[in-house]
Amino acid sequence: MVKNMALGRDYATQACEIAHALTVVGERWTLLILRDAFYGVTRFNDFQTHLGMSRSVLAERLQKLEHAGISLRRPYQTAPPRHEYMLTQRGIDLWPVLLTLHEWGSERTPQGQRLHFYRHASCQSQLGPYGQCQTCGPVAPQDVEVVPGEGVTQNPADPVSRALLKPHRLLTPLSPAAAEA
């Protein structure tokens, strides 16, 4: 019975800040969609091909993020109508969650090779615990670059992964198509 209940309703009985956060971002795929948004993905098709998830689930997750005030959708083309998705400040405030997941996950990748790491854009130092720059102190996500590590696939099938073979500043649109033009 509990299995079939909606996530929000389940967690709503858990009177706790962590449960409140998970009600919004705890659904399958949502944190990976947010990761992609930090990496500069803005368009539906780019999320979809990079994540390899169903279009209907992606549309539903993006709509929930919009309703929760984490992302916003704005038109970039009218004929046919097309939208892009951007993080709001509330969404950007989730950076520490992704950062700590990344830190924990980085000790557990297959073969122990780095896939991606984060560095401070202005001084190129790799970020330490809690995303602090070892040289300069706390760093906002806008000043962080995601950098491919030695374990990353060199011939990925999708344009977002190919664009991320070069260092890229977070929250800057990635424009994977333009990168390949």
Added chain:
Amino acid sequence: MVKNMALGRDYATQACEIAHALTVVGERWTLLILRDAFYGVTRFNDFQTHLGMSRSVLAERLQKLEHAGISLRRPYQTAPPRHEYMLTQRGIDLWPVLLTLHEWGSERTPQGQRLHFYRHASCQSQLGPYGQCQTCGPVAPQDVEVVPGEGVTQNPADPVSRALLKPHRLLTPLSPAAAEA
């Protein structure tokens, strides 16, 4: 099609540290089970009544956490056989993830009231961003207390919630039954 695939298999195509972490801790309920483990819950029935989740899903999640080296199970009684669940160091290393979720969720609780907050046990200062003690600096979870806020239900139905009406040091067994004896 994608909808019905197992979570691990889905995320395994995402070559990234965050996806690796979510493969292990990204399933529904898992982060709330871990929260409870940090709060000192050690017994199956206490997890079950506190979380209000199905026994079969709880058993499956606890087994996965054990297989991932995040928790371990040890007998505390032989007739009938009963086990308790404890976090390993790998599990304790997940504290920053819970802390950042708590921080983000704390701005979004209903009525804006605090439900729980964390403080440094030795100096009683409330923890600031990234769980740092404003007075003493970084604090290990073993030195953190979870403290009920003004928004917490004063007459909760389950013994774990009742035991958490008093400040409690993380990773110290909670013994909810003993607290009511």
